[in-house]
Amino acid sequence: MMELVCPAGTPAALRAAVDAGAHTVYCGFADETNARNFPGLNFSRDELAAGVAYATARDAKVLVAINTFPRAGAAQLWHRAIADAKTAGAYAVILADVGLLAYAAETHPDLRLHLSVQAAAANPDAINFYATVFGVKRVVLPRVLTIDEIAQINHEIDVETEVFVFGGLCVMAEGRCSLSSYITGQSPNMNGVCSPASHVDYAEEGRDLVSRLGGFTIHRTPKTAPAPYPTLCKGCFSSGDQTGHIFEDPVSLDASHLIPALARAGVTALKIEGRQRSRAYVAQVVRTFRAAVEAQAMGLPMPDSALARLTEGQAATAGAYAKTWR
Amino acid sequence: MDLTVGPNFFFWDAATVRGFYQSVAAVPVARVVLGEVVCSKRLPFWQDEIPLAVESLLAAGKAVAISSLALITLKRERKQTAELLQLGLPVEINDLSALHNVPQGTPFWVGPLVNVYNEGTLRWLAQRGAVRVCLPPELPLASVAVLAGIGRELGVAVEVWGHGCVPLAISGRCYHARLHDRSKDSCQFVCAEDPDGRDVQTIDQQKFLTVNGVQTLSQSTASMARQIEPLRAAGVDALRLSPQIGNFAALCEGYAARLSGKVSADALALQLANHGRPLSDGFLNGAAGVTWSGSLVFRQTLSGFEQEKRLL
Numbered sequence: 001m002m003e004l005v006c007p008a009g010t011p012a013a014l015r016a017a018v019d020a021g022a023h024t025v026y027c028g029f030a031d032e033t034n035a036r037n038f039p040g041l042n043f044s045r046d047e048l049a050a051g052v053a054y055a056t057a058r059d060a061k062v063l064v065a066i067n068t069f070p071r072a073g074a075a076q077l078w079h080r081a082i083a084d085a086k087t088a089g090a091y092a093v094i095l096a097d098v099g100l101l102a103y104a105a106e107t108h109p110d111l112r113l114h115l116s117v118q119a120a121a122a123n124p125d126a127i128n129f130y131a132t133v134f135g136v137k138r139v140v141l142p143r144v145l146t147i148d149e150i151a152q153i154n155h156e157i158d159v160e161t162e163v164f165v166f167g168g169l170c171v172m173a174e175g176r177c178s179l180s181s182y183i184t185g186q187s188p189n190m191n192g193v194c195s196p197a198s199h200v201d202y203a204e205e206g207r208d209l210v211s212r213l214g215g216f217t218i219h220r221t222p223k224t225a226p227a228p229y230p231t232l233c234k235g236c237f238s239s240g241d242q243t244g245h246i247f248e249d250p251v252s253l254d255a256s257h258l259i260p261a262l263a264r265a266g267v268t269a270l271k272i273e274g275r276q277r278s279r280a281y282v283a284q285v286v287r288t289f290r291a292a293v294e295a296q297a298m299g300l301p302m303p304d305s306a307l308a309r310l311t312e313g314q315a316a317t318a319g320a321y322a323k324t325w326r
Numbered sequence: 327m328d329l330t331v332g333p334n335f336f337f338w339d340a341a342t343v344r345g346f347y348q349s350v351a352a353v354p355v356a357r358v359v360l361g362e363v364v365c366s367k368r369l370p371f372w373q374d375e376i377p378l379a380v381e382s383l384l385a386a387g388k389a390v391a392i393s394s395l396a397l398i399t400l401k402r403e404r405k406q407t408a409e410l411l412q413l414g415l416p417v418e419i420n421d422l423s424a425l426h427n428v429p430q431g432t433p434f435w436v437g438p439l440v441n442v443y444n445e446g447t448l449r450w451l452a453q454r455g456a457v458r459v460c461l462p463p464e465l466p467l468a469s470v471a472v473l474a475g476i477g478r479e480l481g482v483a484v485e486v487w488g489h490g491c492v493p494l495a496i497s498g499r500c501y502h503a504r505l506h507d508r509s510k511d512s513c514q515f516v517c518a519e520d521p522d523g524r525d526v527q528t529i530d531q532q533k534f535l536t537v538n539g540v541q542t543l544s545q546s547t548a549s550m551a552r553q554i555e556p557l558r559a560a561g562v563d564a565l566r567l568s569p570q571i572g573n574f575a576a577l578c579e580g581y582a583a584r585l586s587g588k589v590s591a592d593a594l595a596l597q598l599a600n601h602g603r604p605l606s607d608g609f610l611n612g613a614a615g616v617t618w619s620g621s622l623v624f625r626q627t628l629s630g631f632e633q634e635k636r637l638l
Contacts, residue, residue: 099446
């Protein structure tokens with residue numbers, strides 16, 4: 001059966017994900033070492049140890065994402081996170097930074113390393129580089145590849161691949177985007193945040209509700225319509241005489257119907273985005289995907305997606321997996 | 327501190343490329359990096375200019391390196407990357423997979439699109455053969471200072487983004503094609519219509535971003551015109567100037583004059599502001615990348631993102 005890798009922003013979400021059938025749960029520490037560094041989210045050291053115990057007792061694994069790029073002169077914070085994840089019994093750590101990978105490989109040679117999507121390893125040469133040099137065992141693929149390209153990659157590498165199938169969708173190559181820090185000063189790479197809520201401003205102007213990020217208008221919607229969160233790359237902008245979602249519509253990813261194709265492409269694990277989501281959301285998504293991977297393993301058709309309402313009224317896309325997206 | 331001309335990010339025809347590098351050969355910059363960074367589909371249209379440009383730049387006494395693509399996904403792109411090494415010049419990698427083709431110990435340069443955020447990564451690259459690194463533009467001055475210090479210790483020259491629209495993101499999707507209702511595979515090379523990229527405004531007409539095929543840049547010109555002294559104090563070795571249409575030679579002369587003390591920071595900033603794009607230097611020590619430290623201030627209004635040319 002394909003492995004289901006599920007998000008947990010809180011200990012409660014971790015338990016909910018395990019109870020709903022997650023094979024693996026990923027989480028992070030409550031600081032800038034992980035790419036979902038949101039207020040009120042993530043784990044203390046004790047919470048992680050308890051989470052690992054809960055998961056292990058139910059045959060599930062816990063991965064710890066330490067996938068921001070350490071600040072120059074402050075790498076100890078990231079080094080300590082790796083050591084503490086290992087102590088807590090994490091199955092693997094998910095890293096993106098070359099310096100951190102080198103450190104982990106040298107200091108904790110028996111710790112299993114996964115390559116974060118934030119490293120954007122998008123071809124076999126890159127993946128083999130991380131596998132050969134640092135002993136990385138699994139690579140989370142960036143969301144810029146088609147299924148054919150993923151299949152091709154799996155022919156040329158020996159390590160496992162994991163791909164995103166549901167949740168938020170980065171339009172840009174992950175870990176290579178400074179759009180957020182350009183207007184807010186805070187970026188995924190440095191601070192573990194994108195389009196942070198601290199820089200969001202909503203204003204009623206005439207009949208419109210305007211949402212701004214760092215002072216830049218991202219959406220202008222009628223007051224009566226639902227206003228999407230002003231994620232920078234999914235805003236409505238103008239260029240020449242055109243106005244629209246120049247980079248991407250406010251959509252989220254749903255590749256559930258592509259699970260059989262991803263299995264044929266040699267993918268080991270399916271990842272669900274959403275450590276910032278509620279435990280109820282996590283439980284429902286995990287349950288639905290667990291049914292889907294079980295169906296896939298038995299060669300049955302994919303169950304009808306019960307996920308539409310979880311995308312919160314937003315449209316869903318198969319993203320780069322379908323070539324036409326590009 | 328000296329000057330490096332970075333690779334051109336935009337799609338220029340062969341004649342424009344030729345004229346550009348002829349003029350660069352005559353300006354006071356120490357080195358030039360050239361090659362296709364953004365889109366492999368563009369390369370056949372101008373690759374024959376590369377050996378000519380290299381020859382004239384070397385003859386003019388410049389150091390020259392050849393740049394790799396930033397996002398390598400196709401077999402053809404991996405092959406192109408492997409072939410770069412055969413040119414006998416240092417390769418500037420903009421994606422770590424390019425290292426696959428660089429034998430251990432062969433000196434190489436590292437471009438601003440590789441994530442060098444800390445001393446661990448810089449040390450690893452140095453032992454692998456890196457001799458020159460242009461840091462990612464989003465790094466704050468405190469990080470730049472740490473890395474420049476480590477660079478000195480390791481014998482790695484450290485550059486920062488000195489001038490040009492800032493490369494902010496790269497994608498699998500081509501936004502130029504999307505703006506023309508085309509897919510990347512049937513783009514018909516529409517990005518050639520915008521040799522300085524295509525401006526993107528907010529719907530409130532704030533100057534915002536620049537689209538260049540699969541790449542997204544700032545619409546502001548980031549400039550270190552007002553930051554030379556702190557960068558020198560931090561131990562930075564070079565400023566990178568990014569090619570643009572217009573009088574690029576005069577711009578290089580302006581920075582050279584600023585480095586040698588012949589013009590002031592604000593005089594250079596005024597020269598640059600006359601090119602029409604807002605200026606920014608906020609990644610270094612401002613609240614956000616888009617902010618500008620100088621007296622040419624930005625004022626956001628509902629009618630637009632206006633630049634007031636006010637002297638101190």
